[in-house]
Amino acid sequence: MRLNLETKSKEQELVKAYLEENASETLAEKINNGTPFEKDGKTFINKKTLDGFMRYACDEARKLAAKGVNSACVEEKVVYGWAVHYFEEESIEGTLYNEDGTEYKPAPKPTPAKVKTVEPKKPEQRQPTLFDFMEPETPEPEVKDENDDDEDEQPSQEEIDEILAEIAEEENKNTIQKKASPFYEKYLETERAYPDCVIAYRLGDFYEVFGEKAVQISEECNLTLTGRDVGLENRIPMVGFPYHTAELYFNKIQRNHRVVIINSDGTLKELSKPQPAINLDTGEIYDELNEDEMREFDGDMEEPKDLDDEPDNGFDTSAFDKTALAILYAIFGEKLILR
Secondary structure, three states: OOOOOOOOOHHHHHHHHHHHHHOOHHHHHHHHHOEEEEEOOEEEEEEOOHHHHHHHHHHHHHHHHHOOOOHHHOOHHHHHHHHHHHHHOOOOOOEEEOOOOOEOOOOOOOOOOOOOOOOOOOOOOOOOOHHHHOOOOOOOOOOOOOOOOOOOOOOOHHHHHHHHHHHHHHHHHHHHHHHOOHHHHHHHHHHHHOOOEEEEEEEOOEEEEEHHHHHHHHHHOOOOOEEEOOOOOOOEEEEEEEHHHHHHHHHHHOOOOEEEEEOOOOOEEEOOOOOOEEOOOOOOEEOOOOHHHHHHHHHHOOOOOOOOOOOOOOEOHHHOOHHHHHHHHHHHHHHOOEO
C-alpha cells in the first residue's frame, strides 16, 4: 500500500518501506489523510511526517539510555514498532493544518518586557581636606534683649485673667442695668448725673446710701455697713439712718461731700450748705455733735412725719435746756420757732 510520506534519508526510506508493507488500511488512512486533533478550542487536521517520527525515535532512544540501555544498539524491530505507534497514536501531535489546508502556526507568545533595574548612584567620594579634621565651633547662645518687642510672644496667664476680668465687669454692668430693682436703677441714674455727690434715697423711714459711697459714709459717720438686695446676684453695700435724724448725718456728710437726696416720690433735691450749730447761752459754734449728744437726741426727739413738713406750732423753750436748744437749731435752722 502506497503511503504519502516524503523521505529525506536512507533510514526514512527503510521505515517507509516497512510501513507500506505492514500497515493496515486504518493506519494507511491516518498516514495519508491525517486525523482530527483538538487544540486551543479548535479542531485541526493532524498529519505526521517521517521527520517528525525521526525526532520521536530520538526521544525514545534517550529514554532507553536514561534507563541504562545503549541507544546505539536498538534493534530494527523496536524502531519499526516505534514507527507504527507514532503514526497510529492520535494523541501524538504532528503537523497541524486548518480546514482550508493551510498549515496552522500558533501566534507567537508576547515577550515580557525587561524591567530595567536602576542601581542607586553611589555617592562621590570626596578627598578629605584639613577642614574636615577641625572641631566645629560651638555657636554662642543668643542673648535676647529684654527691651525688644516680640510680636509673636503669647500673652501671659495674668494678662489673660485681666482681660477676662474686664469682660466680666462689663457684663456685670450690663446685668445691673437689666436686672436691678427700679429704685436702684433710679439711684444709679442719679449717681451718674451727680458723680461727685453722695446720693441718699428716702425709702420708708430711712435714708439709704449704696455702693462705694456707703463704705465711705460708714467710716466717716461711724455707721454700721450692711447690705441690701437690689435684685442682683450679690447684695449691695448700704448704710442707712432714720429720716428724723437725717440732718444730723447730712451736716456731718456735707463736711466732705455734696449731698443729693431722692425723695419718696422720685424727685431730686440737692442740699444747701448746712448752718452751724450755735450755743444760745454762750454763743459757741458747734462743729459737730458728739456720739452721746446724738444718741440723747435720738431718744428725746419726736419723729416728724416728713422732713419737708412745716411745724404747725413752735417749741416751748422751757421744756429744753440750752444744749438741747442748740441741737434743735442745728437741725431745723430757720424752721425752728422759739417761744
